[in-house]
């Protein structure tokens with residue numbers, strides 16, 4: 073469904089992503105793990121057209137999307153939940169969710185999606201009229217995921233949903249990520265928390281200094297001695 | 307007491323005009339952090355276009371009210387096109403340039419527009435045609451005219467409409483989202499270029515309306531009139547907290563009232579040393595005080611990241 077070929081990202085002289093190639097099949101959850109600075113966020117940002125890649129191609133559902141205008145990415149069916157959540161702090165929770173549905177016009181369907189999001193995250197319903205900037209970090213992460221779902225995406229790109237959250241909150245959020253994936257969502261999951269990511273995915277790629285150094289089925293990676301030593305702290 | 311009430315009324319009228327112009331500064335600043343110093347010139351062109359169009363319609367024998375509406379529509383359309391063109395030609399290419407570049411460009415645009423207006427309308431003062439009936443009222447020792455009432459009512463209605471647009475429509479929500487985080491708004495499918503263009507176009511339409519009001523109120527216009535008006539409206543926007551819509555409205559009205567009271571009492575305060583024609587200094591005293599003690603203005607958020 074998503075085919076990334078030879079993707080190359082640089083910031084001035086810094087080579088953040090060096091010609092990586094990987095793919096995600098329909099319905100799959102794929103983890104992209106690696107240390108801080110490995111180039112994971114840059115990869116997602118380049119796919120979502122937040123930044124321009126220096127080289128390489130991205131195809132989605134057979135269509136080349138690596139040159140389209142940024143605001144059309146979501147119309148192709150790709151929703152990014154960005155690093156640091158990126159909620160609109162001075163919009164209410166409800167308005168943030170409506171922003172997620174910006175590309176949809178039919179009010180009836182938006183109401184249905186809203187109900188679906190509130191069923192996943194009842195906390196958001198309680199906070200509906202509150203400004204997003206007043207939410208806790210975990211609630212903001214819920215909002216960022218809920219907002220992405222409001223666009224009715226074909227694929228979710230998640231950038232470190234566990235970052236900076238208390239373990240109990242991480243657990244809640246990953247329950248939803250797994251439930252959404254189980255309902256058929258294709259997902260590309262970035263995490264520094266490698267164990268969590270590999271436990272929540274079917275396949276995984278390991279990224280190091282801008283390159284993919286290892287890939288395989290997630291259970292196999294969890295057992296791999298190099299992965300255990302470098303990323304699982306064993 | 308009569309002077310006091312009278313000056314409050316006069317200030318409210320002048321302040322409504324400042325508020326409309328201030329909204330143009332604040333909308334653009336709120337969305338892209340740019341101070342569009344050419345906005346005062348857009349207002350000036352709004353006034354001059356009305357003089358030309360409404361004047362010709364009157365000459366052609368059209369009733370004053372219709373000629374006025376014709377002049378107003380022409381002025382709104384011309385200013386909207388001008389605001390759109392400014393953004394497209396002057397500011398968009400500088401979107402990622404250092405902050406000083408678009409600021410200097412804005413000042414350059416302001417000079418170009420003034421000179422353009424001078425070439426089209428000449429250097430002399432122009433008389434604004436009488437489009438509204440001249441009726442005066444007196445209530446409790448305070449005088450006011452039909453024009454003053456119309457200015458306040460039309461401004462209030464327009465500002466109410468703007469608030470509805472910004473807080474109750476999808477475009478308004480996209481504008482607020484873009485102001486807070488353009489990259490994320492773009493991820494949601496918002497075409498940032500269109501939202502920025504919309505801010506310029508709407509601000510310019512409000513400016514055109516203000517231009518027609520200034521013309522009707524003072525009955526006189528000139529190619530340099532946009533400079534002082536723009537500077538004062540900018541002061542009003544800073545006073546309210548630049549980037550904040552309600553702030554621009556309140557700042558405009560407050561500045562109008564401060565100025566009017568200042569003009570009314572400056573003679574007494576200085577023992578006759580300064581006359582009411584020194585009223586312009588009040589705006590700048592206000593600007594300096596705000597910048598010194600509360601640069602974020604009355605309703606402003608922290609200015610750190612933007613200013």
Ligand SMILES: Nc1ncnc2c1ncn2[C@@H]1O[C@H](COP(=O)(O)OP(=O)(O)O)[C@@H](O)[C@H]1O
Pocket residue numbers: 083086087088106107108109110111112113114115
């Ligand atoms: N905006 C930027 N400007 C310059 N360098 C950047 C920028 N963003 C990321 N980098 C650099 O690119 C590399 C990869 O960063 P990133 O993609 O954020 O990694 P990760 O998400 O895996 O932590 C790092 O060396 C980082 O310092």
Ligand SMILES: [Mg+2]
Pocket residue numbers: 112113114155232
């Ligand atoms: Mg990252």
